[in-house]
Amino acid sequence: MTDSTAPQQRLRVLAAMSGGVDSAVAAARAVEAGHDVTGVHLALSANPQSFRTGARGCCTIEDSRDARRAADVIGIPFYCWDMAERFRADVVDDFVEEYRAGRTPNPCLRCNEKIKFAALLDKALALGFDAVCTGHYATVVTTAEGRRELHRASDAAKDQSYVLGVLDDRQLAHALFPLGDTTTTKDEIRAEAERRGLAVARKPDSHDICFIADGDTQGFLAKHLGTAEGDILDEDGRTVGTHQGAYGFTVGQRKGLRIGHPAPDGKPRYVLDISPVDNTVTVGPKEALDVVALTAIRPRWCGEPPTGPDSYTAQLRAHGEETPVTAEVVDGELRVEFAEPVRGVAPGQAVVLYQGTRVVGSATISTTRRRERVTG
Template sequence: MRVLAAMSGGVDSAVAAARAVDAGHDVVGVHLALSRAGGTLRTGSRGCCTIEDAMDARRAADRLGIPFYVWDFSERFRDDVIEDFVAEYSAGRTPNPCMRCNERIKFAAVLEKALDLGFDAVCTGHYAILREGPTGRRELHRASDNAKDQSYVLGVLTADQLAHTMFPLGETPSKALVRAEAEARGLTVANKPDSHDICFIPDGDTRGWLAERVGAERGKILDRSGAVVGAHEGAHAFTVGQRRGLALGVPAADGKPRFVLEVRPVSNTVVVGPKEALAIGEISGGRFTWAGAAPGAEEFACHVQIRAHADPVPARAVVQSANVSVRPETPLDGVAPGQTAVLYDGTRVLGQFTIDRTVSAVPAVAGGS
C-alpha cells in the first residue's frame, strides 16, 4: 500500500512510520505546519508542531530513507481549531482542541488530500487498535497500554476514515518499548519529551491568551439561589469544576469551599456551589458520530468517558433523532458543555458526541449555595 506517515517530530510517529516501512509499504513522510509564526520553537515539553519538531521529523524520515514533505495547514488549523476554541469559550463552553484537530485536520483535511494524491492510508503514532468487526467494517479499540491509550481523542473518527487509517503502535505494551525501539533504530527523537498542553498556547497561560482575544469584562459570581457572592474579571477564564481563582466576598453558610458549576456568557456571570453539586446525572448532545457500525438499537448499555484519562462509567444511552442522551449508573464529576463524551462497548469505541446539556444529580434548594 501507499502510506502517508504523519510525522509530528516525536518518537511515536517516527516509530510508527518505521514499522510501516518494515511492513513493506511505500511510505512517504509528511509534517503538518500548523502555525505561520516562523520563529516558534518548543519550550521544554510544551507545545508541538514547531520548527524544531519539523526538523526532528525530517531527520527521522532521512534515517528511514523515505521521502519527506511539509504541508501547510495553518489556515485550516486557524479556522477549524483555534477559532472554534475561541468561539466555544466565548459561548461558555469547554472545548477540547485536540479532538477538533483530529476530527478536522489530521483525519479529515490530511486524509482527504492523501486519498486525492493516490495514497491508500494515513499512518500515525496514536495508541489505539483497529480490528475488523463482524460486519467486515473496521472497529476502533483501546490500546494494549491503558496508560497511553488514545482511543478517546480518536473517537471522532468515522467508519470511512477508519478504513484508511493505520495505528502501528496500538498493540505495543508500553511507551518504554517504543523509546527503546527508536534508540535501536538510531532515531534521534528516542528520548525526546512528550508534548503537553494546548499546542497553540505553548506557555500554558490559557486565561491570558483568551483575554487577548475575547476580552475581559467584570461580572458577578452567583450562588445556586442567585445571590451575588463575588465578582470576576472575565467569565471566559472559568471552567466547570474550577476552585482556584474565585474571588468570593461572601463565604458559604457551611464554610466549605465552592466550585464553578456554570458559566453564563450572555449575562457574563459565573455560578458556584458545593462540590457535590458537580455530580451530573445525565448528559446529552446533538453533534454525534459513530466509529464503525452504529449501535443496533435506540437504547443500549455502554460505558461513557468524558475526558482523555478519565475512568469509563457504566451507562445507558438513548439515540432519538438528532440527539444522544446518556445516564451514567454513578454520577459524572464536573462535566461542562463543550466537552466530548465517548461511548464504549468493552474496549471498542462506539462513537462520540459533544455535550450540549448537563443535568445535575443534586437539585438546588431554595436559599442554598
C-alpha cells in the first residue's frame, strides 16, 4: 500500500481550517507537498458568541481570526463560509432530537458526515477543487489495485478514525489527512507549528461540544426540551427517585442520580435504560450493564460492505478500546456479537468496525441485548 497524501499530481485542495493547531499544520503540509491549497473556515453559528470561547471550541469568532492568521502565515488564500443553517439542521437539531428519543448521539461524528465531508465537500467539488484536507489524525492508503482505504493514524494516542467511520467511498476519494501518516506526537505537531511561525502552536485543544457555550449539556437540553418530572425505577419497577427529564441521563451513568433509597446490597447503581415514552429511567447494578450483542442501523461503508458473518474488532466510543466481535448485515441492519460482554453501550452511539487498522464502516446503535443474569 502507498500513502495517498504523497501527491502523484498537483491537486487543488480546500483546507478546512478550524482555527486550531492541527488543521493549520495540515494545511501547511499540504502546501509543502506541492498542492494548490485554499483555506476555508466554516461559520457554524448565526451567533458565534454563543459557541465555546477561550480557545476551547472550533467555531467561534476568535477561531475564525486564528484560522485567517494561520492562512496568512502559510501564504494561501482564505475564505469564511457560512454553514450555520446546515449545521443547525444536521448537527444541533439532530443532537436534540436524538436525546428526545432517549438516545446518546455523537455530534462530532455527525458534523464530519454531514458538514465537513458532505456539505463542504460538495461545494468544494462544485468549485473545481479535487480534495478536502482536514487536521484529523487518520490515514488514507491506496492499495495495489488503486482502491482507497481509511486506516487508523500512526499515532494511536491521537487516532480519530472512529469519528471518520461515516465516510463513504466517494468522500474518501476526495479526503486528505496530512497528519495521520506520520508518527509525530501532538507535542511534535506543536513544535512544527512554532517552527512554521503559526501563532496557534500553543492553543489548547478543543473539547466538549462546541455549540454548548458553557459546557452544561443538561442545561442546554432542558432549554430545548423543557423539564418533565419522571420516575427513577429499579429493575423490579419500584420507584427509587425522581428526575426532571430523562434526557439528562446516559446509559452507564453512576454519578448524579440523586436516588433517595440505597440498593439492598449497598452497592452503587447505574443507569440501565432510558424510556422517553413514559419518561422513566431504570437503574441497577453494574453487572446488569453487560451487553453481549447489538443491532445498528444506517450503516455506512468505507469500501465494500460485509458479505457474510466475519470477525472484526469494534470501537464503541471516540476514545474507547477495541473489542473482538462477529458481525454481519441482515436486511440492511448490522448485527454484532461480542466475544466478551461490554458495558456502557447506548442506543444512538456509533459502532465502528475494523479489520486490523482498516476502517470497515460505521453504524448507529439502535438496540442492545444484555447478558442474562443468574439469580437465586
